[in-house]
Amino acid sequence: MMKHFRALLLATAGAITFSGCAPLVVQSPGGMLSPVNAVAQGDDKHLMLFGHDVVSYFTDNKHQLGAEAYKSKVGDVTFRFASAANKALFDKEPTKYTPQYGGYCANGLVYSIPWGGNAQDFKVIDGKLYIFGGQGSQDAFMLDLKKNIELADRYWKTEVAGSNAFLHRTKRTTIARVSHYKSGPELAAEVAKAKAK
Secondary structure, three states: OHHHHHHHHHHHHHHHHHHOOHHHHHOOOOOOOOOOOEEEEOOEEEEEHHHEOOOHHHHOOOOOEOEEEEEEEEOOEEEEEOOHHHHHHHHHOHHHHOOHHHHOEHHHHOOOOOOOOEEEEEEEEOOEEEEEOOHHHHHHHHOOHHHHHHHHHHHHHHHHOOOOHHHHHHHHHHHOOOOOOOOHHHHHHHHHHHHHO
């Protein structure tokens, strides 16, 4: 146990040294939206989903970049929009349009790992926005949608929400994987098998 703790501390210290603390600060702003899949850009210290318009996923079924002229903040997290109309929709109901799991890859959250999440890989399911780290992650998530949403919801609520994304990700990928963890190649094999049927 102590050996694992030391490994985590060393990994964290190395990451802080070489990263300038960016993942620790940008992805974990604190407040009700934390951690988030965010970047720092200009005056926006915690820009959600690289500046993509979260409303467009619902209204146009596509990803598109928002403009600096149309933005809103929820706590310390900035959202950009492609139009004033989209900004108005978001301002009326921000929780409706906010991505699940802080905009991290939904399939990663099945394993309690907050990382990934490409703006172009998404799915709106039952009125909620899920972001994925790629088509393979989305395909794996869809293999057992109900079970995967239940697992991701549980890990988000009990472990990830309010945590430091970088530290939690380090823990869950190096020293304390969940018992049902599957690697990328294992998931790809399951997806290929399902598609072959």
